[in-house]
Amino acid sequence: MAMTQPAGAKQKSVDGRRERSVSSRAKIVAAMLDLVEGGDVQPSAARVAEAAGVGLRTVFRHFDDMDSLYREMSEAIEARVLPVMLRPFTTGTWREQMRELAARRCEVFEAILPYRITASLKRFQSTFLMQDYRRMLRMERSSIDAILPASVHADPVQLSAVHLSLSFQCWRVLRHDQELGIDAARAVFLRLADAVLEQSKG
Known part of the structure; x- marks a missing residue:
């Protein structure tokens, strides 16, 4: 018989993934800002990943929605x-x-x-x-x-x-x-x- 994961455990798992995603995104935005400030006006995904300390796949996943990243960068600058x-x-x-x-x-x-x-x-x-x-x-x-x-x-x-x-x-x-x-x-x-x-x- 298959074991069913308790509802509370499922919610914690979902919340954990969401928090990790938010944290990774914040690191990516901060890394992009730092790279641009340092003179790299068009930083590559590889450079952003290295500066953010996240995997390249994570960067590409967030780069699918560039406008929301630009919005977060704009908010941070303002x-x-x-x-x-x-x-x-x-x-x-x-x-x-x-x-x-x-x-x-x-x-x-x-x-x-x-x-x-x-x-x-x-x-x-x-x-x-x-x-x-x-x-x-x-x-x-x-x-x-x-x-x-x-x-x-x-x-x-x-x-x-x-x-x-x-x-x-x-x-x-x-x-x-x-x-x-x-x-x-x-x-x-x-x-x-x-x-x-x-x-x-x-």
Whole structure:
């Protein structure tokens, strides 16, 4: 006669497998983040498996659902930078607040630089990454728009100039295309922001 496993034992077995799966997935996400931060913008499954300390088969099993992995990576990155992004302003006028925002963005953009580059390489192959890219653009613009006075909003050319001068793409060009160090890139970024803001009415 076949032995039937008690219901409680079955549930524990299922729960154990689920916990191991969640743990493995967290290790994979952490390994991908570490590899990207270290300069490997497109880490292979083998490198991820080695860094995560899991089997290659486990990585391939989770890689079947790349968008959910990208989502978890995005959430982990946002958790790091949101406290900086949401920090209250210490100044009063809109120009002073914009300068605070510019300085803050240097810090945030540098922290997310390798991940945004990786996402840019992959976003045309991923529905989530493309949607997340557009969401980040909206967030970047809306945080600026919330500070600027109506007089700047009324000038589309000037508004676009402000958006561009404080964009992630501007920071990427300084750091990668012009190969500036962090301090030099920050000096140029802030100088450019100042120059554009000085042209703004209001």
